[in-house]
Amino acid sequence: MFASLTKYHQAFLVGLQSNLVYRMNFAVRGFFSLFHLAVVFILWGAAFAHSPSIGGFNFGQTLTYFLVMLVMQFFVGAFNEDYQISEEIRNGLINQFLLKPINYFLYRFSIFLAARLVTGVLVLLPLLVAIPLLKDYLTLPHEWWRLALGVPAMALSALIQFSIAYCFGMLTFWFLEIQGFVILSMAVESLLGGQMFPLDLMPGWIFRTAQFLPFYYQTYFPTAIFTGRIDFSTAVQGFGLQLGWVIVLLAINQLLWVRGLRRHTAVGG
Amino acid sequence: MMHYLKIWLASARYSVVRTLMFRFDFFLWAMVELFWMSVNLLMISVIYQHTDSVAGWSKYEMLLLVGTSLLVQRFLMGFFWSSLFEMGRNIRSGHFDFFLAQPGNILFMASTRKLDPDGLMNSFVAMGVVAYSAHRLGLHPGALDLVLYACMIFCGLIIHYSMLVLTISLAFWLTSAQGIEGSYFTLSEFSRLPREAFKGLASVLFVWLLPVVVVSNAPARVLLHGFQPAWVLALLAATVVWFTTAVFVFNRGARRYASASS
Numbered sequence: 001m002f003a004s005l006t007k008y009h010q011a012f013l014v015g016l017q018s019n020l021v022y023r024m025n026f027a028v029r030g031f032f033s034l035f036h037l038a039v040v041f042i043l044w045g046a047a048f049a050h051s052p053s054i055g056g057f058n059f060g061q062t063l064t065y066f067l068v069m070l071v072m073q074f075f076v077g078a079f080n081e082d083y084q085i086s087e088e089i090r091n092g093l094i095n096q097f098l099l100k101p102i103n104y105f106l107y108r109f110s111i112f113l114a115a116r117l118v119t120g121v122l123v124l125l126p127l128l129v130a131i132p133l134l135k136d137y138l139t140l141p142h143e144w145w146r147l148a149l150g151v152p153a154m155a156l157s158a159l160i161q162f163s164i165a166y167c168f169g170m171l172t173f174w175f176l177e178i179q180g181f182v183i184l185s186m187a188v189e190s191l192l193g194g195q196m197f198p199l200d201l202m203p204g205w206i207f208r209t210a211q212f213l214p215f216y217y218q219t220y221f222p223t224a225i226f227t228g229r230i231d232f233s234t235a236v237q238g239f240g241l242q243l244g245w246v247i248v249l250l251a252i253n254q255l256l257w258v259r260g261l262r263r264h265t266a267v268g269g
Numbered sequence: 270m271m272h273y274l275k276i277w278l279a280s281a282r283y284s285v286v287r288t289l290m291f292r293f294d295f296f297l298w299a300m301v302e303l304f305w306m307s308v309n310l311l312m313i314s315v316i317y318q319h320t321d322s323v324a325g326w327s328k329y330e331m332l333l334l335v336g337t338s339l340l341v342q343r344f345l346m347g348f349f350w351s352s353l354f355e356m357g358r359n360i361r362s363g364h365f366d367f368f369l370a371q372p373g374n375i376l377f378m379a380s381t382r383k384l385d386p387d388g389l390m391n392s393f394v395a396m397g398v399v400a401y402s403a404h405r406l407g408l409h410p411g412a413l414d415l416v417l418y419a420c421m422i423f424c425g426l427i428i429h430y431s432m433l434v435l436t437i438s439l440a441f442w443l444t445s446a447q448g449i450e451g452s453y454f455t456l457s458e459f460s461r462l463p464r465e466a467f468k469g470l471a472s473v474l475f476v477w478l479l480p481v482v483v484v485s486n487a488p489a490r491v492l493l494h495g496f497q498p499a500w501v502l503a504l505l506a507a508t509v510v511w512f513t514t515a516v517f518v519f520n521r522g523a524r525r526y527a528s529a530s531s
Contacts, residue, residue, distance in 0.1 A: 024443065032455040038471065039458045046324040046466040047316050054319040180297035187304045196312045201319060 007102060008110040015114030026122045033070055034126045040066045041134070055201045057229070060137040065198050065227045067130065067138065072219045073195070074116075074123035076158035078165035081112055085169025086178050095266040105166065105253060112162045141228035149235050150225040156242050157222050160214055163249035164189075170253070173260030194220030200229055214249065217242040276373060277381050284384035299387040302346065306339050306394060309461065324466035329405040330493060331463065336398030337492075338460040338485035341425040343395050345433065347388030348426070352380045353433050360440040363528045376519050380434065403492055410492050417496060421488035424508040428480045431515035432456060438515070441522030460485040480507040 019026075041063065048059040057065075085108060088094050097104045131138070168185060171178045190196055192215035199207055199220050210216045221238055224230045230238065288295045313335055317328040326334065356379045359365040368379045403410070410418070436453050459481035467476050476482045487504040490497055 028452065032452045035455045036458065038475075039462065042459075042466050042471055043316075043323070043462055046463075047320050049324075050322045051320040054316075177294070180294065180301055184297070184301045184304060187301065187308050191308045191311065196308060197315050201315050203318075 008106050011102075011107050011110040012114045015111030016117065018111075019115045019118040023118065023122065026119050027125060030074070030119075030122050030126045033074075033123075034129060037066065037070065037126075037130055037134075055198065057198070060139045061227065062198065063134060063137045064139055065223060065229065067127075067134065068226050069195060069219060069223045071123055071127065072154070072157070072223050075120040076116065076154055076161055076222075077119075077219065078112070078161040079115065079119065081108065081115075081162060081165040082168040082178065082182050084108075085166060086172040089169065089172040089260075089264070090176070092266060094264075098261070098266070104257065108166065109162055112158075112165075116158065140226065143228075143232075145232055145235075146225050146228070149239060150222050153217075153222040153225055153235075153239060153242060156239075156246050157218055159246050160217050160242070160249060161219075163246070163253055164214065164218070166253050167249070167256060170256035170260050173256070173263050189215050189218055192216060192220075193218040194223065198224075198229060200224075211238070212241070214245040217245055273373065273377060276378070280382055281384050285386060288386045295387050298385070299390050302343070302388060302391045303394060306343075306391060306398075309335055309339065310398065324463045326463045326465070327406075329402045330489075333399055333402035333406065333492060334463060334485055334489045335461045336395050336402055337422070337425075337489045338457070340392055340395035340399060341422055341429055341460070341484060342457060343388050343392035344422070344426045345388075345429045347385050347392060349380050349430055349433065350388065351383040351385050353430075353437050355383070356380065357437045357440045360437075360526065365526060366528050369523075369526075375523055376434070376516065380430070399492070406493070408492060410495075414491055414495060417501070418488050418491045421491060421501070421504055424504050425484040425488060427508050428484050428504075428511050429453075429457070431511040432480070434515040434519055435511075438519045438522040441525045456481055480511055483507050 044054075044062055044066075045059065048054060048062070052058065054062065094104060097107065164185070168178055168182050171181060175181070192199070192210050192213055194216075199210055199216065202210070217238070221242060225235050310332065313328070313331050316323065317331070321327070323331060356365070356368075359367070359379075365379070368375055371378045433453050456479065459475050459479070462482065464476060464482050464486045467482060483500070483503050484507070487500040490500050
């Protein structure tokens with residue numbers, strides 16, 4: 001058991017090193033996320049100037065939502081894992097994993113965790129700039145259960161994010177180029193994951209439908225728990241659904257891997 | 270000039286033939302762009318479900334602004350994005366040598382190699398959004414206003430092109446900064462906001478220093494309020510300054526290029 005964990009621990013350390021090589025990329029991305037926050041501040045500030053409450057929340061609460069959403073994206077969001085998996089399949093690099101006693105999903109997930117550790121730390125840079133500027137607006141609820149439920153929800157969100165990226169990576173077994181699928185999925189995720197606007201501002205029936213989709217649990221769900229946009233009973237109910245989606249997505253991952261390998265042709269030596 | 274037109278037409282022909290070969294890709298990418306446009310329009314729609322005005326702009330005025338911004342961006346995606354995106358990769362991989370050996374201006378050759386018909390297709394959707402918004406606002410722009418609008422969209426395209434060239438030229442200095450092209454999209458978000466929403470430092474930075482607001486607000490105002498000399502001059506000045514800067518930075522970067530191939 002522990003010996004098995006050691007190899008994924010090593011994969012984690014390798015992932016940490018290779019992600020630190022690209023620290024500049026993540027830092028640039030973090031820096032540009034400040035511009036995104038500026039867009040949010042300007043657009044929503046102008047909207048709230050005309051209506052003091054939108055969807056039952058004030059400007060400070062909405063701004064807090066977008067700031068927590070940004071942190072969430074850096075801590076649990078999949079960045080380019082789908083492309084990395086796709087490249088490994090296309091270039092035949094997965095062949096080595098077929099011959100070794102290592103689970104490819106767990107190997108990639110260990111690297112994903114390492115990458116999120118690096119991006120999670122680097123998001124502190126834009127936060128150090130943003131928080132002093134926005135501190136008068138930020139407002140977080142103080143109920144203890146939000147932390148107790150929000151942190152595990154965040155962990156499950158990371159698993160959902162990675163599983164969806166893994167699924168798209170697996171599509172390489174069937175399609176030569178997956179970029180179109182990935183960017184289409186990014187649009188769906190940014191909309192139904194609540195990155196464009198808080199989902200509860202959408203018409204009721206769309207919001208209720210979104211709650212049954214996995215995208216809702218990618219970033220919106222933990223963000224809504226932390227920022228007070230959902231109450232305790234909705235959060236507990238949502239946690240159950242989130243757990244359900246994790247199981248479904250893990251099953252789909254396994255299915256795609258098994259089916260994909262049947263189509264895979266390992267060429268070269 | 271005719272020489273460059275012939276080269277561009279040859280590239281366009283090649284791109285169209287390539288698109289006809291990969292019809293599923295064309296359909297998929299057209300859907301991708303259409304969906305992203307819809308996401309932006311949906312966001313405006315959701316905000317206006319809860320408020321009547323954003324910085325003094327009504328829902329359809331805002332849609333006209335967003336449509337104009339999307340139109341410029343679709344043209345950029347259609348005419349230049351693929352070539353410029355590949356340019357960043359080629360600089361890092363050393364394949365940029367190929368363009369240095371071609372008989373023509375390096376920037377022209379590198380940025381016009383590929384066209385994306387899917388991006389150009391969606392420009393009609395963006396035009397539809399502008400036309401629909403104008404109709405809902407009861408606007409009846411004259412022929413001169415429309416010509417001026419088209420000229421300003423062209424200026425906007427040059428400004429967006431220059432911003433993208435500047436961003437990608439960073440690859441000459443920061444070879445490890447992959448994906449830096451994406452930062453262009455962050456800056457382009459500002460072009461969907463009305464000028465009146467910018468106050469204080471944001472106004473200085475995004476209205477006066479960076480051309481991100483003027484690029485969409487200037488043409489949108491031609492349709493909304495007719496010819497406004499101050500906005501037209503601001504757009505022309507921004508076009509000249511940013512295009513000159515982009516060419517200068519690109520040429521300085523190209524001088525640093527040392528190739529990576531063996």
